[in-house]
Amino acid sequence: MNARLETSSESVAGSAANLLSVLRADPPLVQCITNAVVTGFTANVLLALGAAPAMVDITGEAGGFAAIASGVLVNLGTPTPEQRAAMREAVGGAGTAGTPWVLDPVAVGALPVRTALAHDLLALRPTVIRGNASEILALAGRTLGGRGVDALDGTEAAADAARELAGRTGGAVAVSGPVDLVVDADTEIRIANGDALLTRVTGGGCALGAVMAAFLGAARQTGDTPLIAASAATLVYTVAAEDAARGAARPGSFAVRLLDALAAVQPSELAARAHVDAVRAVAA
């Protein structure tokens, strides 16, 4: 049973505009412990947007840096032993210092080493979890029964799992797909911006996790919730993707233009362009 609530399309877009302004005025320092495939693209996304990336992912440095960073991304895409140890150190440092952090459990459920790590990190209560529907379902321990997630209706297939995870962490959970879904324990926000070309560029999803960490950093100044920060990050990123796709029908050009668009997107244009819907979700 759902009901309209104070978090409306307008308020999400308004918060996104405000957070983007704050981010550019005072660039958050975003620690990224991320996979080897997307490090360069992720750093470029953050730089283009106006944030300050720092890929501090070795033991002996990751924990101390997480304590002073504005936000931390932990992405499990290619988790070497050294990086796994650094992730635990960073999450420990973030927890002690109160630094918000994002968990992106890439391919959780399908591969054993990262699956075990993802569950350990989940218990440490990430501020935001970001993944696709399959990953969110796997992290919540849900089986899909006889049919795979691809047979289901995109992100909606993972809505219950996302809400359950949010209940366990006390934070927000973002499910990426044609319509992005961001939830916390009692609110669901759907964002229908973006472009399918994001799935044809490696790091299209992973970099969004870093952008969420940047917006969580900005939200420490505004007091916005993880739900709003993650939604704002998604909105800004997917609006930029729409700009990038305009006139670039192919993935190589699109990736270049996405960086350009992230540098160009203005707080003032978000309200008119947002396709956002927010509802209160009452657990069954």
Added chain:
Amino acid sequence: MNARLETSSESVAGSAANLLSVLRADPPLVQCITNAVVTGFTANVLLALGAAPAMVDITGEAGGFAAIASGVLVNLGTPTPEQRAAMREAVGGAGTAGTPWVLDPVAVGALPVRTALAHDLLALRPTVIRGNASEILALAGRTLGGRGVDALDGTEAAADAARELAGRTGGAVAVSGPVDLVVDADTEIRIANGDALLTRVTGGGCALGAVMAAFLGAARQTGDTPLIAASAATLVYTVAAEDAARGAARPGSFAVRLLDALAAVQPSELAARAHVDAVRAVAA
């Protein structure tokens, strides 16, 4: 002594067209264990083409994943100890499951750690070996005597070595150069498409190895041989390179346009554009 055989320019282009269609209709899952320099570009090449990259390169995951992947790339460009162990695991998993795999022995012969590893992996009979003439010669244990490979006529200098390696593995060997040469134990295919700008972009050759793994995956559905799969991959990739080079005389733009061209290249245009020659090669 050579003689024309049933593998003709027309049949290679026709097989390439069919394999490209199969690849796009049912994207092969391509496991890449590759070097740190080219991971992002390689994943983007596969995504642009229509395949599904997965950079699973840690121990504890690499072997199990190789068993379910459509094809595997093992590229020795920056082989850390962890990655070397993961490569052995992946090749073991691929062997048990019958997953085709590509060995790209980057800089073999020049550097000791990878040279030892390359010879170990060679004994496990890669489905396809891809390298430049110098690497193929080194892997075959041939010395160049008084003059280096650069003094010789490109890929032709390695034709005998390639055929010998193919005889040992029972698979195919691809020698990249101005004219690409792909051989198995008794056939030689030469592909004269492509553009010199491929040598001005890092990963220009490495990504072709990943494309070969993708085509090997598609060939599991069509029954095409490794020779045909590797030749088809080379043809599609080098035709796309020609498209990319048209109007982009410089390496930065070329790399972006190569991704665009890989997404755009159509099966129906390959026959008219192929510069392919196939001959039966009889050992002296």
Added chain:
Amino acid sequence: MNARLETSSESVAGSAANLLSVLRADPPLVQCITNAVVTGFTANVLLALGAAPAMVDITGEAGGFAAIASGVLVNLGTPTPEQRAAMREAVGGAGTAGTPWVLDPVAVGALPVRTALAHDLLALRPTVIRGNASEILALAGRTLGGRGVDALDGTEAAADAARELAGRTGGAVAVSGPVDLVVDADTEIRIANGDALLTRVTGGGCALGAVMAAFLGAARQTGDTPLIAASAATLVYTVAAEDAARGAARPGSFAVRLLDALAAVQPSELAARAHVDAVRAVAA
């Protein structure tokens, strides 16, 4: 107290033109042990310029390769344990063989593991040290007292520290900023070319370190000093950045065009475009 000396704007630009010609005629082999974020971009910068990159960064290979490389870059951006050991090996090999090498002490002072490593490597006398003002100050052991480096006047804040470091190594020290400063024990060269977009692309500074290693390689043929090689690298790189920025106001396009511009920049245009000033610096 400063005085004009024989190293003039004209002589720096002339040496840069000559070194660029030498580099393209006989591409230096540049070993890069660099951070995971910028490996691909760094290799593409070197390839575009006309040099030959080789990312040999594992133990058992790094030392032997440094002995035959034309120049070596050691960049501390993401120094894993394996890479740290490879760096020590490479610097040892370079020292024995007389191969010039560049130290880029990324984030030294702020993070403990790399700070200890940077000081160890400093004692081995890098041919060139490249960093921003904050890093150069930290490496020289200077504290900033009550105010941070951002409050000071860019690279000038680190001029004394740079000169002191150069005195200790006997080489050159380059401080990147809006005006680039390159010093050795008794000369200061200021280069006012470039574009602020370099700071919006990851690897914008790191890749310059690799270009310096390439120019040091070329300087082995011309006999130019490390001061001149590092200044020449800076001039060529920042002139190319100006070309890239013309018509590309955003970071994604700029990075692509920077590679194009590095491939296009001509020795003959450097003299007219250089904004270089050279003075003799007499220690207080």
